[in-house]
Amino acid sequence: MRKTGAHRFTGWAPAISAAICALLVTALAAANARAELPAEDAEGWSLHKEEENIRVYTIDQDQSSFKAFKAVALLDVPIGNLMAVMVNPRSCVEWVYNCTESYAFGKGSFHDRYAYSVNDMPWPVTDRDYVLRIRTYGDETSGEIIMDLNATPNQRAENDNRVRVDRSDTLYRFIPEGDQTRMIWVQHTDPNGALPGWLVNSLLVDIPVRSLQALEKVAATEPYQGFRLVYDADGHLIDVRLSDG
Template identity: 30%
Template sequence: MKCSSLLLLALVLTTPALAHAQAADWKLAKDEDGVRVYLSEVPGSRYKSFRGVTLVKADVATLGHLQENLRVSCAWLYACAQMRLLKYSDEAIWVYLDTKLPWPAAPRDLVLKVSTEETPDGGMIRHLQAAPDYVPPVKDRIRVPSVSGTWQMVPKGPRLTEVTYEMRGEPGGSVPSWLANQFVVDAPFESLRMLKVVAEHQGVRDGGY
């Protein structure tokens, strides 16, 4: 069963708004621990979009599994409190995500439709799209109304994969500007950093390195 849940989590929190910006529009915001985070202004939105890029010493299959296991993916996805599968089909999966955001942001939840595309080079792209009306509103939660993004995994050698995580969205309600600016950097950075740790530990445990 393909449950690419982890991706959803990250976007869920991402108060950012990632536009289909050209490469020239991305500005480097953080470069640390092998993870680079870029931000881009989104016309008509108060929130920036983000792009996170890193190299992981693991193959695409390992990374895909870590995304499809909802319990594991919630553990490494930034600000994920809970994820559960709502529906699975050959076309896509629908996942409910509950977030834990830093104070003073109000708790938010998100329903995501996640579809998977396999690329000719042996890579994978996860397409994420909010489906806010898929389930009724939840008490004491602000439903994220709009979010879209991708996780892209490109093989770069034996057990080496370039992972790119891009997101754009509107968080709903109000979010302090300082928190929004912090989140668009922390969400991709921490998600990719922790994914590297988990994936590379998995490789060592399996005797791959």
């Protein structure tokens, strides 16, 4: 029997009203136009590192001393495998570089939920923690899936031993290409507090490169096999479920 935290999300497929479906279509079309993040095709992206199937770009952000990054990778796993990982609230520790704790909290749905995570920082830098709102949209016709992750720091009490990140915006775009998946990851985070420049610069590259390498391996493991994407009658993604049989 397969065992994975992804199973706890099976059943997150409530009936969606026509009005909400319309909003999902709008969100899918507009997700890349969020003011917090630069557009994927914005001028100014500079290639920072290329390693096998992963390319990482950086760009300056207005009113921030920290750059945003864009990582583009062709992962050798089907999109269903990847989404089984992504909807597992505890999978952060399996693939996100330096993530040491992660779990879902509060009432949520497949499309809109909350998660808490912790990033380990090298001594003497204090660990950072995140409270994220995660929204997921998918379109059956194009096959694309978009996930928006935005910091919502006031949703949980702060921990005295960690620094709460209050500005972080992330976009994941998954594009199926046969048995492979192209993933585009755009992120800008202001980690709060004083951080050495060498650490900031290394994280901009190390986080996406090491994370995507781990994600490709994790999504190919047995616990994440056999999942399928479930769409409603209008072609909107409503769940990721383990296939019958």
